[in-house]
Amino acid sequence: MSTSRRQFLKTATCGAAAGFLSASALKLNADPLGLPIGCQTWPVRNMIAKDFPGTIKQLSAAGFQTIELCSPVGYNDSGFAGLAKYKGAELRKILSDAGVSCISSHFGIDELRKDQPRAIAWAKDVGLTQMLVPSLDGPKNPTMDDVKRAADEYNKMGEQAAKAGIQQGLHNEDFELSHVDGKRTYDVLFDLLDPRLVKFQFQVSTISEGYSAAEYFMKYPGRFISMHVQGWSSTSKKIMPVGQDTLDWKKIFSAAKTGGIKNYFVEMNLDMMKASVPYLKKLQV
Numbered sequence: 001m002s003t004s005r006r007q008f009l010k011t012a013t014c015g016a017a018a019g020f021l022s023a024s025a026l027k028l029n030a031d032p033l034g035l036p037i038g039c040q041t042w043p044v045r046n047m048i049a050k051d052f053p054g055t056i057k058q059l060s061a062a063g064f065q066t067i068e069l070c071s072p073v074g075y076n077d078s079g080f081a082g083l084a085k086y087k088g089a090e091l092r093k094i095l096s097d098a099g100v101s102c103i104s105s106h107f108g109i110d111e112l113r114k115d116q117p118r119a120i121a122w123a124k125d126v127g128l129t130q131m132l133v134p135s136l137d138g139p140k141n142p143t144m145d146d147v148k149r150a151a152d153e154y155n156k157m158g159e160q161a162a163k164a165g166i167q168q169g170l171h172n173e174d175f176e177l178s179h180v181d182g183k184r185t186y187d188v189l190f191d192l193l194d195p196r197l198v199k200f201q202f203q204v205s206t207i208s209e210g211y212s213a214a215e216y217f218m219k220y221p222g223r224f225i226s227m228h229v230q231g232w233s234s235t236s237k238k239i240m241p242v243g244q245d246t247l248d249w250k251k252i253f254s255a256a257k258t259g260g261i262k263n264y265f266v267e268m269n270l271d272m273m274k275a276s277v278p279y280l281k282k283l284q285v
Contacts, residue, residue, distance in 0.1 A: 032253040032283050033261060036065035040228060040267035042106075045070070045079030047270075052082060056098040063277035067095070067102050068226075068265045069126075071119065074108030088125030104130035104226065104263065106171070109137045112157055120164045130167050130225060130263075132201050136189075138175040144188075147180050151192035158197030169199045169225050177209055186211070190220050199225035199260070204252070205239060207232050213252045217259030224259040228267040231276065241272045243279025253285040 031037055039059055041048060047055040059067060072084040083091065095101055105128055107119050112133065123131055136150040158168035170176070170193070178185045190200075200223055204213045217224060231245030232238075242249065256264070266273045266280070 031280055032249070032285050033256060033264070035263055037063060037277060037280050038066040038068060038263055038265040039064040039273055040068050040265045041080075042070060042078075043267060043269050043273065045075075047079075049079035049082060052086075053094045053098070056094060056100060060098040060100050062270075062274045063281065064266070064273075065100055066263065066265075067100055068132075069102055069105035071105055071107040071111060071122070073119070073122075074111040075106070088122075088127065091126050102126070103128055104132060104169075104265075106132045106134055109133045109135065109154075113153075116157055116160055120161060120166060123166055124164060128166065130169055131161055132169040132171055132226075134171045135173040135175045136170065138178075138185075140174070140178055142175070142178055142180050142185060144181055147185055147188055148192060150175070151189055155192075155194050155197055158194060162197055167199055167225060168197060169201050171201045171228070172203050172206060172211070177206065177211070190223060195223055199223060201225060202227040202259075203230075204228060204247070205230040205232055207247070208237065214248070214255040217252075217255035217261070221258045222260040224256070224261050226263045226265065227256065227261055229264050229276070230266075230268050231272070239268055239272065241268070241279075242266065242276035243283075244275065249279075249283060250285055253283070257285075 041055075044055055044059070047058070056067065069083070070078065070080045072080045072082070075081075086094070105123065105126070112119055119131070133154075136154055138146050138150045142150075154168070154170065161168040170189070172186055176186045176189065180188055200220070202213050202216060202224055204227055207213070213227060229242060231240035231242040232247055233240045234246045266276050268276070
């Protein structure tokens with residue numbers, strides 16, 4: 001799973017992270033959707049492997065108020081294994097001391113298959129309310145039966161998470177960007193996944209594959225929970241800092257209200273993430 005994620009993000013330049021701050025902080029920062037600016041921790045995984053508390057302080061100083069983690073089990077070979085040494089209370093204190101919080105994390109679909117109860121217990125200990133998987137990890141050229149099997153499996157995982165008070169969510173990577181019976185697998189999954197049990201997390205950089213965030217938010221109202229934010233230039237065909245690109249961010253964030261977005265996380269290399277903060281602070285929808 002981690003290898004697949006690295007391969008996909010090599011072209012999209014992405015990562016993972018989430019959370020909320022106090023009401024007073026929200027009032028001080030009238031950012032898009034009235035939500036604090038978040039960032040994914042995947043792009044800074046090498047820094048996290050060396051110094052988690054120090055890395056979180058750097059993200060806070062850059063203007064990020066909430067982060068989305070990656071599971072130390074599912075992403076143990078990607079820089080997050082060291083998080084396992086912290087108890088949930090210790091992780092929460094590190095985040096609080098830095099002025100950020102976290103309610104979301106990515107988990108590998110394989111780790112949920114092997115031991116979802118353990119993953120849920122860790123999530124509850126850390127204080128998470130959202131558990132995301134990067135992909136259902138189906139075949140590159142699936143049959144409809146493959147897609148139905150994957151959706152059925154994840155609906156059951158969503159049901160178990162719901163019993164623990166946690167929302168299960170699905171990112172869109174390799175498998176989700178495939179096609180089945182002449183349709184986008186991603187669209188088929190909206191029909192097959194139970195909207196009560198599974199929400200979606202949209203990867204904005206999939207615009208490079210023809211997937212428009214605004215279009216999907218409007219097409220599937222209330223089905224999304226969060227998004228990973230990357231700037232994208234239609235001229236250079238490259239990832240860019242948000243606000244220095246060609247995407248219509250007012251349109252995207254406006255549509256996000258319809259989509260049901262509850263939080264968003266900037267996810268690019270650290271310099272680009274930092275360069276995106278001033279624009280997001282000023283952007284009004």
